[in-house]
Every structure is written in C-alpha cells, then in structure tokens.
Amino acid sequence: QHAVQRQRSSVKLWESLCDSGKVLVYPVDGSHWVNMKVLIEELHSRGHSITVIRPSSSWYITEHSPLYTSITVPDEIDSLGDFIEEHLNKMIEIQRGKISTLAFLKVQMNFFSMLSKAHLIACNTVSNIIDDNELVKRLHGEQYDLVLTDPAITTGVVLAHYLKLPLVLNVRWIISGEGHFIIAPSPLSYIPAPGSGLSDQMSFFQRVKNSLFCAIVLFQNTFVVGPHYKALCDKYFDEDCDIVSFLQEADIWLMRLDFVFDFPRPTMPNVVYMGGFQCKPAKPLPEDLEAFVQSSGEYGFIIMSLGTLVDSLPADTADEIAAVFAKLPQKVIWRHLGPKPSTLGNNTLLVNWMPQNDLLGHSKIKAFVAHGGTNGVQEAIYHGVPVLGIPLFFDQFDNLMRIQAKGAAKILELSQLDGQTFEQMLLEVLNDDSYRTNMQRLSSLHRDQPVKPLDSAVFWIEYVMRNKGAPHLRTKAYRMPWYSYHSVDVTLFLLSTAAVLTFTTVAFIRWVCCRACGKRKVKNE
Amino acid sequence: QHAVQRQRSSVKLWESLCDSGKVLVYPVDGSHWVNMKVLIEELHSRGHSITVIRPSSSWYITEHSPLYTSITVPDEIDSLGDFIEEHLNKMIEIQRGKISTLAFLKVQMNFFSMLSKAHLIACNTVSNIIDDNELVKRLHGEQYDLVLTDPAITTGVVLAHYLKLPLVLNVRWIISGEGHFIIAPSPLSYIPAPGSGLSDQMSFFQRVKNSLFCAIVLFQNTFVVGPHYKALCDKYFDEDCDIVSFLQEADIWLMRLDFVFDFPRPTMPNVVYMGGFQCKPAKPLPEDLEAFVQSSGEYGFIIMSLGTLVDSLPADTADEIAAVFAKLPQKVIWRHLGPKPSTLGNNTLLVNWMPQNDLLGHSKIKAFVAHGGTNGVQEAIYHGVPVLGIPLFFDQFDNLMRIQAKGAAKILELSQLDGQTFEQMLLEVLNDDSYRTNMQRLSSLHRDQPVKPLDSAVFWIEYVMRNKGAPHLRTKAYRMPWYSYHSVDVTLFLLSTAAVLTFTTVAFIRWVCCRACGKRKVKNE
Structure with a gap:
C-alpha cells in the first residue's frame, strides 16, 4: 500500500509535466503496425500528440485516424506481395519434404534478393523525405520530442539521425539478427541465433550450427541490406556511419519479449522488456x-x-x-x-x-x-x-x-x-x-512484474521525452575498433612483453653464466 | 492514473498472499549491516518475519531487536581490528607519498593475509553452524522462504546452499571482483575492474592496467580466499563446487548501484539495481x-x-x-x-x-x-x-x-x-x-524511475518467496567448460574443417590436373 502510494505521487508529478509530448512515429507496415498501434493508442490516451509517417501504398496504416496525424510519403508501388506469397509456398513445400536441398538454396537466394529489394524501396522512401525540403522544414519545425520506430526496416532510424532527434525502438527482430547481437555481448555458446531453432543449452554440433547461422546473419547484414544504408550515409552524412552505428544510437530499445518467454541472456541498461505489452483481459464474446x-x-x-x-x-x-x-x-x-x-x-x-x-x-x-x-x-x-x-x-x-x-x-x-x-x-x-x-x-x-509491460514501455518513452534522450544508459564502447573492443591489442602487448621479459632474463642469465665460466676457464688456465 | 490503478491491484493481491514470508538473513558486520538493516526494516514493515544470524562478537548487530529474532553463533574473537587500522594508516602514508612502492607491495601482501584470515574466520563460523546438529534441525524446521545475505563475505551463500534455500544477494562488492564479473560478460575493454580507478573509456595503457587489475582479482579469488571455500565444499558437499559456483546459484542480485551512478555495462536478467535504496527525504534538523x-x-x-x-x-x-x-x-x-x-x-x-x-x-x-x-x-x-x-x-x-x-x-x-x-x-x-x-x-x-529502488528490492525479494526462486532468470551457461563457453572448441573445429576442405579440394584439383597431364602425355607419346 505504502509503495503504491509513493509510486502514485511520482506518476502524477510526471503526468502533469508531459501533456505536450510530440512523437514522430516511423512504423513498419503489416503485422508490425499492429504492435506499434498499441503503443500509439496508449501514448494518445496519455495526452501526447502523435504524427505517423506512412507510405502512400500502405493498406494497414490508414491516412485518417483519431489517434494521430499522418504524413503520407510517396513510395514505389509494392511489388513484393506476390513474391512473399511465392516464397511462403516454397517454404511450406520444403518443410513438407516436397522439394530438395538445392531448391532450398535457391529459395534462400531469392529470399536475400527479396530482402535487398524491400530495403532498397525503404531507403528510397527515406531519400524522398530528406530530399523534400518543404517536408524536412515542417519536420524540423514541429520540434518532436523523439522518433519511435520499428527497426525491422532501419529507415526510421536513419531519419531520426538526420533530424537529430532522440530515438526509441519498438523491436522484435532487426535485420542484423536479433537486436541483442548489436547492443549486448552475445556469446555464441548460449545465445541462439535468430532462426536457428536452437535453445540456450546446446550440444557441440548445435553450437557449430549456431555459429554458421550467425555467419548468415552477418552476411545478410554486410552484403544484402547493408550497402543500401551505406549509400544513404554517403549521400546525406559526413561522418562514417552504417546500419549498425545508426542502431547503436538508440536511446531505448523496447523489446517485445521477456524472460518468461525467452532464455536468460546478457542485456544492456537501455533495453526494456515489454513482452506481452499488447495482452489484455478478455472481453465478453459475441x-x-x-x-x-x-x-x-x-x-x-x-x-x-x-x-x-x-x-x-x-x-x-x-x-x-x-x-x-x-x-x-x-x-x-x-x-x-x-x-x-x-x-x-x-x-x-x-x-x-x-x-x-x-x-x-x-x-x-x-x-x-x-x-x-x-x-x-x-x-x-x-x-x-x-x-x-x-x-x-x-x-x-x-x-x-x-x-x-x-x-x-x-x-x-x-x-x-x-x-x-x-x-x-x-x-x-x-x-x-x-x-x-x-x-x-x-x-x-x-x-508477476513490478510494472505492467505497457506501462513500462510508456514510462521509458516519456523518460526519453523529459530527459531529452538517455545517453547515460548506452555504452560508447561500440565506437572502439574491433581489436580494442575484444582486447586483442592488449593481449598481444602483454604476451610480447612477457616474451621480451623472458628472453631478456634468459639472455642475462646465460651471459652471467658464460662470464662466470669464462672467468673460471681463465683461472683454470 | 490508469497505470497506478492497475498496479495497485496486483500489489494488493500479492500483499494478501505474503503475510507469512520467513527470511533468514546472514549479514556482514560493520557498515554492510547498515544497508542490510534498511532492507530488514522494510521487510518487517510489510509483515515478514526475519531471523538474523549474528556472530557472538558483533557490536553492530544487536542480539535483541523489535525487527528480528537473532541466532547468535560463536565466532573466533575478532583480532582484525588493529590490523585494519594499521592497514588504513599505511594506505594513507602511501597516498601521501611518505612510503615507497616496495612498502606498497608489502602492504598489499599484508592485505591479502588479512583477507585470507577474515574469510577463514567466517568459514569457521559457518562450519560451526553446520556442525551444530541442534541448530541445523532448527533452521530446517523453520522452513524459511529464502536466505538474504551480503556476499562481501561468501559464507551466507554457503549456508543457503547447505539448507537448499532460495538465495537473494544484497551486493556492493564481492571478493572475486565486482559481482558482474561473475554473472555477466564483462569485456575488459570497457568494464573497469573494481579498485582500478578507471572509467569506461580507457586509453590503450589504461586497458593494459585494467587487465592487470583483473589478474589481481583473479589471483585473490583463486589463491587467497578461494581455498577456504574449497575446503568447505570438500567437507560438506559431494558435488564439485567453489566460491564462484555458490554465487552463481543466487536467484536475485540486488546491486547497490544504478546507471546514474555507474557506467553502462552488460547485465543479466536476475540483477536488480537498487542504488540509493537507503536514501530518503530529509527530516527537520535538531x-x-x-x-x-x-x-x-x-x-x-x-x-x-x-x-x-x-x-x-x-x-x-x-x-x-x-x-x-x-x-x-x-x-x-x-x-x-x-x-x-x-x-x-x-x-x-x-x-x-x-x-x-x-x-x-x-x-x-x-x-x-x-x-x-x-x-x-x-x-x-x-x-x-x-x-x-x-x-x-x-x-x-x-x-x-x-x-x-x-x-x-x-x-x-x-x-x-x-x-x-x-x-x-x-x-x-x-x-x-x-x-x-x-x-x-x-x-x-x-x-526518475518507474519504481523506487527500495520498493523494487522488496518486490524481488517477495518474488523469490512466492515463486520459490527465480531459476528462469539465471543462465546455466556457467556450468560449461571454459573452452566451450568461449567457443574455443567450435572455432578450432570450424578452422580445421576449413583446412581439411581446402586441402582436399587442392589435392583433388592436382590429381585431376595430373591425370589430365598424364593422359595428354600418353596421347602425345
């Protein structure tokens, strides 16, 4: 009772401060939008004003809604629909053993080309936004408190970087493997790669499989979708950036999972687990x-x-x-x-x-x-x-x-x-x-959680609003070169120092011995 | 408002279930007791009954208290007081540049011997408890819900293991370095070792220093205090255990820090940050x-x-x-x-x-x-x-x-x-x-936190009570051998497979070429 009383007062304090929050949402279409909408509804009910950027071809993300203002941006007509359906059918046939492993490889290649195409379209859309001076001026003028986006497609992250706004991610998967592979140490010995079908307790050969799956994710990231984002970097930003460095700038990662569902794993202070945030008590049936x-x-x-x-x-x-x-x-x-x-x-x-x-x-x-x-x-x-x-x-x-x-x-x-x-x-x-x-x-x-997942998600979104980001919760270690991050340079230095010390000591001892021997020889002669 | 309403109902539900919580506290004496007492007061105010195990020589931990029942166990008379004072004076002299580096090494050796002695005394105390059949029977009979202990001295952890009770730690430092070095990946490139005086952004030579500090911690753990706990293992337990494996069994780590105070770092799902849990609004002055x-x-x-x-x-x-x-x-x-x-x-x-x-x-x-x-x-x-x-x-x-x-x-x-x-x-x-x-x-x-640190601490203690532990929040990965945990075996396997494949391919191509050459030769002849 005591605890609740105290909590209530802090929540109240904040609610009175936060009427004017302005959120720019850059959603991913389809089923991802369903989840994003849950957050939008809650933010709206707490008095924040929301602007949603929607592609002109979207069916799911309606132009008019009592919950948000929309900005429709032109995108290339989505020609992926048929492709996805074909891909799904092929996957079912493979699963049912109707087509061979070679066919599987072909399907995988097709999948990569579909991925690449989807991200290219998305990158073109964000290019269209940035090239539209009028629109950029409007977005700057609105003085949003933050960008909320789903990084399954990373273009919302690029826009947040361009607009220099704090960034909150609503994440289930990212293209570079599960979000955690980018922000927290993920030892391959007990963190199963997404899509591998493995658990956190693996046999030797399962661990080999896991490593190979991670290699696929890395390949996908570097060669399939990465180049499109690299092109955006080269076009619009002076600094050295890529898909990974954009993601690492996020202030808060709202992960759509929790540790009742997922296996325990290392995580970072700016990761919030909101698995089941969309769940609610049942309503009566028709x-x-x-x-x-x-x-x-x-x-x-x-x-x-x-x-x-x-x-x-x-x-x-x-x-x-x-x-x-x-x-x-x-x-x-x-x-x-x-x-x-x-x-x-x-x-x-x-x-x-x-x-x-x-x-x-x-x-x-x-x-x-x-x-x-x-x-x-x-x-x-x-x-x-x-x-x-x-x-x-x-x-x-x-x-x-x-x-x-x-x-x-x-x-x-x-x-x-x-x-x-x-x-x-x-x-x-x-x-x-x-x-x-x-x-x-x-x-x-x-x-059994101290705060309901949806309340927690909204708390951290509002946290980013009122504190203008959360840089103290994310590490700057990712900016180190890989050999420093993994202490390769320090290890080599310590090993060579040890080697030099050993060599010098041995040489010195030999020299002393030789001198002693020499003297003895001289004496004996 | 909505959120608070919902939260209140879940807290209420729990409060009605948890009247009868029974907590066995195994504290560390001195300033650590001050922190533990804050938790005890809060648990007591929420209706839990608390038993504190206190050494007979303790000045801080009083035998009689309205907050708890105490069990006094005999311990060796604490002869460390003078030693600590001398050590402190030496440290001050070193700091003020009054004694040399060689003297510093001597002080460090003295420190190790003091540490070793302190842990030996603590291990003897827990031995005295386990050997006292009457007392053990009483402890079993009380059916405690969990053991709450400060792992600065690890003997409370040993007792919890012996009594097979869920375990909650109240942690600032553990002897094997900061708690995180045991439970979460701690890359030496950005996690400063305790006592190193380094930050999370280190130059090359600072990272070298950090590695050396970690080596000291490891040395301390393996050779200075470890053997006493290993002896307890050999005496009372059949399985293969040591100070680290005991600690890894903890259900929840309540860390006396947060990420406003500390640098961001990887953490595990069973680590709860309660930094500042002891802070409270000022009362009027005399x-x-x-x-x-x-x-x-x-x-x-x-x-x-x-x-x-x-x-x-x-x-x-x-x-x-x-x-x-x-x-x-x-x-x-x-x-x-x-x-x-x-x-x-x-x-x-x-x-x-x-x-x-x-x-x-x-x-x-x-x-x-x-x-x-x-x-x-x-x-x-x-x-x-x-x-x-x-x-x-x-x-x-x-x-x-x-x-x-x-x-x-x-x-x-x-x-x-x-x-x-x-x-x-x-x-x-x-x-x-x-x-x-x-x-x-x-x-x-x-x-600016969704839950006050003290409420959060008590929530997780009660969580362990009502769920009889929290095994799903801790990883079993630590039980792997080190070469598996660090994927050394998988890396060697993949490298040698790649080598064999390359060798075979090259050999095959040479064989084909030779055959072709041979045939041509035969033809030419």
Whole structure:
C-alpha cells in the first residue's frame, strides 16, 4: 500500500509535466503496425500528440485516424506481395519434404534478393523525405520530442539521425539478427541465433550450427541490406556511419519479449522488456459465439488459427485435421478460409476471423492450435493456454520452441503433419495436465512484474521525452575498433612483453653464466 | 492514473498472499549491516518475519531487536581490528607519498593475509553452524522462504546452499571482483575492474592496467580466499563446487548501484539495481543545528565528513583545512574527532556525529566534502549536492571518479592535500555552477524511475518467496567448460574443417590436373 502510494505521487508529478509530448512515429507496415498501434493508442490516451509517417501504398496504416496525424510519403508501388506469397509456398513445400536441398538454396537466394529489394524501396522512401525540403522544414519545425520506430526496416532510424532527434525502438527482430547481437555481448555458446531453432543449452554440433547461422546473419547484414544504408550515409552524412552505428544510437530499445518467454541472456541498461505489452483481459464474446462455446459443456473448446499470412492448408491436410477434430468431445473454432473440408464434424465451426484474445481468455478454453507468431504465443502465455504449434516460417519455430522447452507446448512440424500425428499430439496437449500446469505457471510468472509491460514501455518513452534522450544508459564502447573492443591489442602487448621479459632474463642469465665460466676457464688456465 | 490503478491491484493481491514470508538473513558486520538493516526494516514493515544470524562478537548487530529474532553463533574473537587500522594508516602514508612502492607491495601482501584470515574466520563460523546438529534441525524446521545475505563475505551463500534455500544477494562488492564479473560478460575493454580507478573509456595503457587489475582479482579469488571455500565444499558437499559456483546459484542480485551512478555495462536478467535504496527525504534538523545553519544567511553551509573509519586527519592537515574554512563566508559543519585545530574559525562547528542525510537535504547546503563511501555518494546524488571528494581507500576513489566523470564532483587526492589545493578546489566546487547543475541533473535522473529502488528490492525479494526462486532468470551457461563457453572448441573445429576442405579440394584439383597431364602425355607419346 505504502509503495503504491509513493509510486502514485511520482506518476502524477510526471503526468502533469508531459501533456505536450510530440512523437514522430516511423512504423513498419503489416503485422508490425499492429504492435506499434498499441503503443500509439496508449501514448494518445496519455495526452501526447502523435504524427505517423506512412507510405502512400500502405493498406494497414490508414491516412485518417483519431489517434494521430499522418504524413503520407510517396513510395514505389509494392511489388513484393506476390513474391512473399511465392516464397511462403516454397517454404511450406520444403518443410513438407516436397522439394530438395538445392531448391532450398535457391529459395534462400531469392529470399536475400527479396530482402535487398524491400530495403532498397525503404531507403528510397527515406531519400524522398530528406530530399523534400518543404517536408524536412515542417519536420524540423514541429520540434518532436523523439522518433519511435520499428527497426525491422532501419529507415526510421536513419531519419531520426538526420533530424537529430532522440530515438526509441519498438523491436522484435532487426535485420542484423536479433537486436541483442548489436547492443549486448552475445556469446555464441548460449545465445541462439535468430532462426536457428536452437535453445540456450546446446550440444557441440548445435553450437557449430549456431555459429554458421550467425555467419548468415552477418552476411545478410554486410552484403544484402547493408550497402543500401551505406549509400544513404554517403549521400546525406559526413561522418562514417552504417546500419549498425545508426542502431547503436538508440536511446531505448523496447523489446517485445521477456524472460518468461525467452532464455536468460546478457542485456544492456537501455533495453526494456515489454513482452506481452499488447495482452489484455478478455472481453465478453459475441452472443452466438458464446452460445457455441457454452454448448461444449465440461469438455470445453479448442481454437485453431495459423495467422493472417496463411489462409488455409492444402486440402488433403485440412481434411485430415477436420477428421481428427470431428472425433473430439470438445468444440472447435477454426480460422479456415479455404474450401470446406469434406470431413468436417458438427463440433467444428469454421470462421474467417475470431476474437482470439477473448477466446484465449475464456474459462472453457482447453488448447490453442497455433502457428507460433509472437502475438499469439504471448497471448497464450498471458491467458495460460497450452499450445499445439505448427510453425510455418520466420520466427515461429523459435517462438514455439521457447515454450516447448518449458513444457507448455508441443511442436508439430509441417513435414510430420498428418491425421495420425496431429491426433496423437493434440490429445497429449489436451489430456496431459502438465502442459496446462506449466503454461499457467508461465502465465503467473509473466503477470508477476513490478510494472505492467505497457506501462513500462510508456514510462521509458516519456523518460526519453523529459530527459531529452538517455545517453547515460548506452555504452560508447561500440565506437572502439574491433581489436580494442575484444582486447586483442592488449593481449598481444602483454604476451610480447612477457616474451621480451623472458628472453631478456634468459639472455642475462646465460651471459652471467658464460662470464662466470669464462672467468673460471681463465683461472683454470 | 490508469497505470497506478492497475498496479495497485496486483500489489494488493500479492500483499494478501505474503503475510507469512520467513527470511533468514546472514549479514556482514560493520557498515554492510547498515544497508542490510534498511532492507530488514522494510521487510518487517510489510509483515515478514526475519531471523538474523549474528556472530557472538558483533557490536553492530544487536542480539535483541523489535525487527528480528537473532541466532547468535560463536565466532573466533575478532583480532582484525588493529590490523585494519594499521592497514588504513599505511594506505594513507602511501597516498601521501611518505612510503615507497616496495612498502606498497608489502602492504598489499599484508592485505591479502588479512583477507585470507577474515574469510577463514567466517568459514569457521559457518562450519560451526553446520556442525551444530541442534541448530541445523532448527533452521530446517523453520522452513524459511529464502536466505538474504551480503556476499562481501561468501559464507551466507554457503549456508543457503547447505539448507537448499532460495538465495537473494544484497551486493556492493564481492571478493572475486565486482559481482558482474561473475554473472555477466564483462569485456575488459570497457568494464573497469573494481579498485582500478578507471572509467569506461580507457586509453590503450589504461586497458593494459585494467587487465592487470583483473589478474589481481583473479589471483585473490583463486589463491587467497578461494581455498577456504574449497575446503568447505570438500567437507560438506559431494558435488564439485567453489566460491564462484555458490554465487552463481543466487536467484536475485540486488546491486547497490544504478546507471546514474555507474557506467553502462552488460547485465543479466536476475540483477536488480537498487542504488540509493537507503536514501530518503530529509527530516527537520535538531533546533540548535537548524539555528546554526540558518545563521549562514544567503551563503549557505558546507558539511565535511570522512566516514566512520577515519576519525581525524593528521594535525597539520587538519590545521590547513580549518584555516581554509575560516576564510569562507559559508558556515561549516565538520565531523572531526581529533584535537581541535588551532586555526579553527568561528564559522566552523566541529561535531562527533551529524545527521548527514538531513543536512544534505537542507535547502541551504552548498557542498559536501566527503571521503566517497557508497552511502555518502548516493545521498549526495539523491539530494543533488556537489561533492569535493578526498578518497582514502577501498572503493572510494572509484565512487568519486564516477561522479567526477559526470562533472558533479572534484577529487582531491591525499597526496595533493594541502591548504592551497584544498582552498582552490573547494572554491571551484562552490562557485562554478556547473557542479551543482550537473549533480542536480543526476539527482533528477536518479529519482526518475518507474519504481523506487527500495520498493523494487522488496518486490524481488517477495518474488523469490512466492515463486520459490527465480531459476528462469539465471543462465546455466556457467556450468560449461571454459573452452566451450568461449567457443574455443567450435572455432578450432570450424578452422580445421576449413583446412581439411581446402586441402582436399587442392589435392583433388592436382590429381585431376595430373591425370589430365598424364593422359595428354600418353596421347602425345
């Protein structure tokens, strides 16, 4: 009670000081925007004024909103859509063992070229902004307190550097590997590279694999996307800069993870963990859905969704899954947009969209069949619902593996996915109490924090506003040359000093001995 | 407001669950006890019951207290007092240039032998506890939720391991160097070794010095105190353990520092920064002191204290300082227990003890002449009072150097201490506004935290209680052999694979070429 009283007074003090905060948001489109919007809503509700820079081709980021003013900047028409879909289909085929390793390499090359293209488009957009004198004058004139951006695409960071504004990052992944690989020491012996599917406890060959994955990340950073940012540097800035040096200037990194979800690892003082910041208590369901759910009686219900990127599985697989669902005593709500499976049971409701958070928070829910996107996994943790995961691509396997390692989920890889394994694994997650117990322990650990993640995120954004940055929380060590940072020069110096000392001592002793011998010889003669 | 409401409900929930927390405190005596007592008071006020293990010879840790139950254990009579005093005098003489470098080495050796003796006594005490079947039975029977200990002496950690209880550390220094050297990667290129007097931005030769200081710490750990703990391991535990492995089992490290005070550095998820947790608003002064202070008018007043270990400076130095004070328009309150300086002015009040926190928080204070102990420095930061530091020993130089680096203090080394330099530096701190401005910026940064340091400390202690430890916040990577932890094995493997591949390829090409040549030869023939 005492503590709360004291805290309240400090929060109040600050709230009265911070009415006039002005935030320039440079978001990444698509699912990243969903997360950014949560922060924008909260900042708006606390009285800050927000300006969002949106590309003219954006569908997700609306031009008009009660939450923010938007600045629309021209971008090249997004021709990546088809490419992404093709890439995803190829990935599914690889996972299901339908195409060879050589084809995989080709897909990887295609992926690099897609990445490169996406970043080139983004770099051109930021170039367009900087070249627009009128717009730059307006941005300077607005006197923003900070730039808030998602560094999955690093151009917001470039703009913040150009405008000389404090910088807050809203991060899940950055192109140069997970954010931590850039800001905190990340020993490869226990920090798994993103996308490697490895845990923090690795065998020898897993550690070799981890090193190779890091090499890919480094390659990607140096040769695939790096050159575009280097070009921006050369064009607009006098100093020596690149994608990494831009990122290292960030005042605060708001990481969309926490250590209930992720493995423990070294971190820096300017990193704030806000995993699950988007989670909230369930709202009541629409009447028809509530009726359906209630009809499940004591057996409860299951939900299945493979995320917004994949509308449906191949028809044969969908049929097998539907047949398994039909056998269950539970009710099932399944987000499935493809043709209706022929084996669909009466207990299964197909939907185009579902209020996922409200269903996960319902008292009758028994399990969540999910693809393992960060949002879904965090919501499952928040509500304590065990997961049967079918990871498709990106970070999904990594996400699911983290909760599987804690005994709260089971992973079914696409290559194993048929009726039999699906049934067997689903029954295990449903009937073995340990999954539920473990997930509920994760849930209670996740909720056991001195400050709620969203409050913490907003505190640190406002912190940067009122203190005009947070340079004392970031190290300047990254500006050292690599051989100094890793003490290679000191080690060589100490070794050579030791060598010289040893050599001199030995030489001196030999000289003394020789002199003594010589004298003796002379004497003897 | 919203945020506070939500927070309050979670705190309330917990408070109702946690009435019955039982904490076993294994403190370190002397000034460390002062800090531990702050935590004990707060835990007691929140309804936890506390048991303190105290050595029979302790003066500071009273047997009877309304805050805790005590268990008195026999210890060897503390014969270290004289030794410490002698060591301190020697250190002062060295600082003032009165004895040579060779003498310094002798002092260092003496210091090692004192350290070794202190730890041996502590190890014997914990042996006495473990050998006392009655006592062990009682300790087991009490079913404590956790052990809270200061690892400056590591025996509390050993007892926690023996009793198999969760462990929370209240840390400023540990014998194996600063706590971070054990739990988080600490690159020697920017993490200054404790006692080195270096900052986070070092020249080449400073980095060499830093490496040598770390070597001393390592030596101390391995050969001076380590063997005593190794002996405890061999006697009481079957597994392979040592002082470092004990420490790595801690659930939470409550560090008595923060990143307003310290340089930014890598840290781990189970490290909580509670620097300044002991600071509190000033209480009104006793009437006579208030009258003295008010009589200073617009000039304000200065306080001077060199901590509890040093009662007085040498008479000649005290005279010079008093003469400088006498010239000032400010009033001075000086903790000085030696003979009254002959040059003492009317504006200077000599005291045996002062309410330091209340004076530092007084609106008329202008400067603090301090020895740089952690508590004093933290209080100066909390109240925003610029410091003229005269470091004597231990961490004092390091502490002062951290605030000097931020422009909020000036360091006057004992070797330079005479009337002239003292006057010059004191006037600079008093008259140059930047010291006050910088210190007040540190103060406002220090107070700008989502949770007050003491609340945060207690939150994490209670967190360990209700979750029965916090293993998910600490890494198991330390159990790897060093060559795996540092990826030496993986690097060698990758290098030799690359070598074999290169060799094979070259050999194959040569073979193909030779065959081709051979065939051509045959053809030609």
